[in-house]
Each structure stands twice: as C-alpha cells, then as structure tokens.
Amino acid sequence: xxxxxxxxxxxxxxxxIPAEQVTDDLSYQSIPEWDSVSHIYLITELExxxxxxxxxxxxLEMSSVEQVKExxxxxxxxx
Amino acid sequence: MSLxxxxxxxxxxxxxxxxxxxxxxxxxxMKDVWDITERPALAFxxxxxxxxxxxxxxxCLNSRLTLALLSPKLHLDYKQRLEEVYEPYYIYDVTRTExxxxxxxxxxxxxxxxxxxxxxxxxxxxxxxxxxxxxSPKFVKLSEDNLEQNALSILDYLPINSNDVxxxxxxxxYSYGLSxxxxxxxxxxxxxxxxxxxxxxxFWEDMERYGYTSVAGxxxxxEMLHRIGFNRKEYPSLRYMTQAGGKLxxxxxxxFGEYLADRNKQFFVMYGQTEATARxxxxxxQDLLTKNGSIGKPIRGGQFTLAPDTHELLYSGxxxxxxYATTAADLTNFERLPVLHTGDVATCDEDGYYYITGRxxxxxxxxxxxxxxxxxxxxxxxxxxxxTFACIGVEDKHLLVFHRITGLEESYIxxxxxxxxxxxxxxxxxxxxxxxxxxxxxxxxxxxxxxxDIPQVQH
Numbered sequence: 001x002x003x004x005x006x007x008x009x010x011x012x013x014x015x016x017i018p019a020e021q022v023t024d025d026l027s028y029q030s031i032p033e034w035d036s037v038s039h040i041y042l043i044t045e046l047e048x049x050x051x052x053x054x055x056x057x058x059x060l061e062m063s064s065v066e067q068v069k070e071x072x073x074x075x076x077x078x079x
Numbered sequence: 080m081s082l083x084x085x086x087x088x089x090x091x092x093x094x095x096x097x098x099x100x101x102x103x104x105x106x107x108x109m110k111d112v113w114d115i116t117e118r119p120a121l122a123f124x125x126x127x128x129x130x131x132x133x134x135x136x137x138x139c140l141n142s143r144l145t146l147a148l149l150s151p152k153l154h155l156d157y158k159q160r161l162e163e164v165y166e167p168y169y170i171y172d173v174t175r176t177e178x179x180x181x182x183x184x185x186x187x188x189x190x191x192x193x194x195x196x197x198x199x200x201x202x203x204x205x206x207x208x209x210x211x212x213x214x215s216p217k218f219v220k221l222s223e224d225n226l227e228q229n230a231l232s233i234l235d236y237l238p239i240n241s242n243d244v245x246x247x248x249x250x251x252x253y254s255y256g257l258s259x260x261x262x263x264x265x266x267x268x269x270x271x272x273x274x275x276x277x278x279x280x281x282f283w284e285d286m287e288r289y290g291y292t293s294v295a296g297x298x299x300x301x302e303m304l305h306r307i308g309f310n311r312k313e314y315p316s317l318r319y320m321t322q323a324g325g326k327l328x329x330x331x332x333x334x335f336g337e338y339l340a341d342r343n344k345q346f347f348v349m350y351g352q353t354e355a356t357a358r359x360x361x362x363x364x365q366d367l368l369t370k371n372g373s374i375g376k377p378i379r380g381g382q383f384t385l386a387p388d389t390h391e392l393l394y395s396g397x398x399x400x401x402x403y404a405t406t407a408a409d410l411t412n413f414e415r416l417p418v419l420h421t422g423d424v425a426t427c428d429e430d431g432y433y434y435i436t437g438r439x440x441x442x443x444x445x446x447x448x449x450x451x452x453x454x455x456x457x458x459x460x461x462x463x464x465x466x467t468f469a470c471i472g473v474e475d476k477h478l479l480v481f482h483r484i485t486g487l488e489e490s491y492i493x494x495x496x497x498x499x500x501x502x503x504x505x506x507x508x509x510x511x512x513x514x515x516x517x518x519x520x521x522x523x524x525x526x527x528x529x530x531x532d533i534p535q536v537q538h
Contacts, residue, residue: 036276037446039278060280
C-alpha cells in the first residue's frame with residue numbers, strides 16, 4: 001500500500017468517515033466530523049503512524065487534506 | 080429593566096464580524112431588522128456565532144418571543160423530533176432550505192402554517208437544552224430575570240470593562256457561551272462574532288488583529304490549548320481567562336494558573352449549571368493555586384448549603400430556573416424552586432471554599448457536553464434489538480457501555496453512538512459482561528459497575 005493510501009485511511013479513521021470522502025480539498029469544519037476533537041485525534045494518529053512530532057504552528061496549519069500532506073512532506077515523508 | 084434594555088445602555092458596545100472586520104453598534108444592527116410577530120410565540124433558533132445569528136438573537140431578546148436556543152449541528156432526526164413535540168411558530172436554521180408545513184419567509188425564519196400553537200407562561204424567555212446532543216426534548220426554562228441576575232452576579236467578579244475585546248468562541252446556545260454573550264453585551268466593549276475555534280490559525284490571527292482581552296473555555300478547550308503549546312507564547316492583550324463546564328484537572332489548573340499569574344493576568348475557574356442559568360460559583364484567582372480543585376465560593380446573590388444526609392450541594396439564588404419542559408404543555412408554567420439540587424456531592428473547608436467530591440446524577444461530560452447516561456442506554460436499546468445496556472462515565476473522559484451480547488464489536492457501538500450523539504468515536508468504550516451486577520432491590524448496580532466490580536466473562 002502506498003503512503004497516500006495509508007494517509008487517507010488514517011484520516012478516514014480519525015474523522016470516522018468513509019475513505020472515499022477523503023479528498024485533497026476536504027477541510028477542517030467543512031464537515032461535522034472534522035471538528036476540534038477529531039482534529040487533535042488525527043494529529044496524534046499521524047504522529048504515531050509516521051514517527052514524527054507535529055508542532056503548534058503545524059497543528060493549526062493542517063486545516064485541509066492538502067495542507068496535511070504539505071506538512072508531512074516537510075517532515076520528509078513522501079506523499 | 081429588560082436584558083435588552085441593559086445591553087442598549089452600554090454605549091461602548093460594538094459587535095464585530097470576525098470575517099470582514101466590520102463593526103456595528105446595537106442601533107446599527109437593529110436598523111434593518113426583519114418583521115417578526117408582536118405576539119408571544121415560540122421560536123426555535125439553531126444559532127451559530129456569526130454576526131447574523133447574534134443580530135437575530137438580539138432582535139428576539141427584544142421581542143415577546145420565547146427562544147429555544149439550539150445547536151445547528153444537531154442531528155436532523157433530533158431536530159424534527161423536537162419540532163414535533165413543541166410545534167414552534169418560528170424556526171431559524173440556515174442548514175435547511177425547506178421544512179414540511181412551514182414557509183420560509185424573507186426574514187429567514189420558517190413560519191408554521193398552522194399559526195401559533197403554544198400557550199407560554201409570560202416569564203419564560205429562553206429554553207436551553209440540558210442534554211447536549213442526545214436530542215432529548217428536555218429544556219431548562221429560564222426567565223429574563225434569571226438571565227439578567229446571573230449576568231449581573233458574574234459582572235460582580237469578572238473584570239469586564241468597556242475596553243475589552245471578547246471573542247465569542249463558545250456557542251451561544253450553550254449556557255456558558257450565552258453568559259459570555261450577555262455579560263459582555265452589558266458591560267464589555269467589542270464582541271467579536273464568528274465561528275473560529277482555538278485550533279484554527281485564523282483564531283490566533285484574530286487574537287492579534289483584534290487584541291482579545293479574554294478567552295473562555297470548557298476543560299476540553301484547555302486540554303487543546305495545552306496540546307498546542309499555548310503557554311509557550313505571549314499574548315500581550317490578554318487580561319484574563321475563564322473556565323467552566325466541568326472539572327479541569329489539577330495539573331492544567333496549575334499550568335494555566337501559574338502562567339497567567341506570572342504575567343499579572345487572571346484565571347477564573349468557575350462552577351455552574353444550565354439550571355442556574357449558568358454560574359453558581361467561582362474561584363477568586365488569588366486563591367486558585369492554594370485551593371487547587373475547589374469550585375470556590377458562591378457568586379453574589381447565591382448561597383450554597385449541603386444536604387445533611389447525602390452532602391448534595393444545594394444552591395439558591397435569583398438565577399435558579401423555573402423547572403424543566405419535556406412537552407409543549409410544560410411551557411404553560413414557570414415555577415421557581417427555592418433550592419436547586421445540583422446532583423453534585425460536595426464538602427466545604429474552614430474558609431468557606433467548596434469542593435466537588437462526587438456526583439449523584441447519571442450523566443457524563445464529554446468534550447464539555449453533558450450526556451445523560453439513561454438516555455444513551457435507551458438509544459442503544461432501541462437500536463440494538465431491545466437488549467439491555469448499562470452506561471457509566473469514566474472520569475468525564477469516556478462513556479463506557481456494558482453489554483451481554485457476544486460478538487458485538489466495540490467499533491460498532493462506537494460508530495453508532497458517535498453518529499447518534501455527534502461526538503468522536505474514541506469517547507466511547509464497550510465491555511462485554513457475563514451479567515449485570517444488581518442491587519438488593521434488583522436494580523442495576525451502577526456503583527459496582529463504576530468500581531468495575533462485575534462478574535467476569537467465562538471463556
């Protein structure tokens with residue numbers, strides 16, 4: 001399985017939505033499932049899955065799937 | 080004087096639209112208001128914190144309408160059920176484009192084709208939900224006097240002034256959020272309306288741009304602030320922070336208390352309930368760190384006593400509600416009880432500071448939302464073949480479901496309750512038991528369940 005697929009699965013699980021619903025332009029608060037609670041949960045899951053530490057600025061910036069990917073790229077994860 | 084009258088007297092008051100930065104005085108906002116009925120009638124307002132919602136709320140406060148304040152994110156089934164039970168004359172809900180038997184008017188209100196269906200006691204001004212997101216039709220009945228008196232008591236201890244810039248970062252349909260709105264409207268300066276929350280970059284940009292002087296939060300907000308490293312930064316405009324909506328853990332009280340005290344800022348840890356309009360007690364900031372864990376002292380005009388037998392915390396004051404409504408017929412009366420039974424068990428120290436030591440009522444607070452455990456049990460029973468379930472709260476962190484169905488996956492219960500209650504699935508846990516522990520008179524023994532003192536499943 002490639003990293004993008006893994007990432008989409010993590011996002012789908014954290015937000016408890018179907019994987020098909022995960023698209024690049026999906027953003028924070030655009031659906032009821034992506035709220036502050038699931039966002040913090042998503043950050044924790046990403047940290048565990050990729051072995052990285054996501055700092056404050058990044059937590060606030062990761063407000064869409066596209067921006068989540070950009071942040072991961074900064075951590076040298078190929079997406 | 081009416082609540083609206085008190086607000087209208089505040090000449091420093093400005094409502095800002097966080098999105099555009101536009102600023103409005105109260106007369107500005109009321110200049111082009113929509114036509115609403117001059118008769119007493121029930122309005123269901125599903126409000127977010129946008130400037131449009133705030134404008135409607137202010138207009139309705141200045142009318143003869145009785146307002147039920149509700150979350151726009153409530154599950155559609157629940158909205159429909161509530162509307163069937165109460166038959167409101169008006170509904171404001173921007174998430175829907177049509178509602179059966181109702182016409183959408185120019186004023187954005189859905190109007191009941193059948194006309195006004197309710198007889199409402201004139202003292203009932205606002206209805207607030209007690210049960211968070213379970214969709215129970217149970218409302219707390221509050222009068223205009225309740226709202227005013229509680230706002231004035233809060234203004235007695237919070238350092239709100241006309242230079243303040245206050246974000247509406249808690250929902251106004253929630254008693255704590257509503258109290259931030261009423262108190263700052265009466266005595267504050269600028270109120271920034273919008274739906275941004277503390278984990279959005281825009282919230283912090285707004286904080287700098289507008290110079291927020293206070294931030295309010297339920298325990299979960301403080302956990303998030305801690306997680307995103309709030310205390311590693313400086314906020315020159317910030318003067319004080321408030322916390323209510325459940326018990327904040329001692330470590331975070333210390334972390335935020337010290338951070339703020341070191342910078343000559345104040346941290347107000349507070350205690351209340353919707354049944355008391357919002358607030359019953361607060362911790363004077365100077366005693367916060369020496370009395371960590373206390374809910375403090377009663378607000379001005381309020382009094383605590385402890386029930387002799389159970390040590391239940393009892394409250395009396397002008398902000399005590401006028402009873403619950405569970406049907407439309409309950410709107411015909413408003414009877415103020417002399418004493419509010421908080422359902423919390425408490426002690427009082429020699430200096431008159433109260434501490435909550437337990438809970439008599441069956442609910443859990445998850446992410447700041449009060450969830451009635453009996454209601455969750457009946458939701459599960461209804462959804463899963465009439466089976467019996469027992470639910471308990473675990474330190475306001477999780478809701479634990481005990482069941483007897485072999486093969487019933489925890490993930491199924493999690494996703495079911497998550498959908499029904501609109502809360503993240505990780506808030507729910509499930510545990511299979513051989514049998515439920517019972518009390519001598521045959522009822523479910525929740526005390527035993529709480530201690531996890533249950534018959535083990537035989538493998």
